[in-house]
Amino acid sequence: MCLAVPGKIVSIDDSVPELRMAKVSFGGVIKDVCVQWLPEAGIGDYIIAHVGMALNKLDEDEAKLTLETFDEWEKFLEEEDQEKSPS
Numbered sequence: 001m002c003l004a005v006p007g008k009i010v011s012i013d014d015s016v017p018e019l020r021m022a023k024v025s026f027g028g029v030i031k032d033v034c035v036q037w038l039p040e041a042g043i044g045d046y047i048i049a050h051v052g053m054a055l056n057k058l059d060e061d062e063a064k065l066t067l068e069t070f071d072e073w074e075k076f077l078e079e080e081d082q083e084k085s086p087s
Contacts (some may be wrong), residue, residue, distance in 0.1 A: 005048070005050070006047070006048055009035070009041060009042065010030065011023040012041075012043060019034065019036055020034070020035050020036045021033070022035045022054070026049075031049075033052055033053065034052055037054065045057055046058040046059070046062075046063035
């Protein structure tokens with residue numbers, strides 16, 4: 001299964017024209033992501049990234065909704081694990 005994750009662009013490096021890179025925050029974890037295919041993406045924008053490549057730009061509300069859904073899944077899985085663990 002493949003998963004593309006929303007993140008927020010915190011900086012952009014245009015020093016190599018053929019390879020536009022960005023520092024992207026994924027819940028506070030900063031990763032390098034290629035944004036070459038998204039020339040309209042700028043600092044503060046949310047993007048969807050998969051294996052280091054930005055695939056699409058998102059509006060902030062959509063990105064936050066997706067991140068909230070991930071948080072809900074995480075809580076659900078933690079509760080499920082606790083129910084399965086012997087006391």
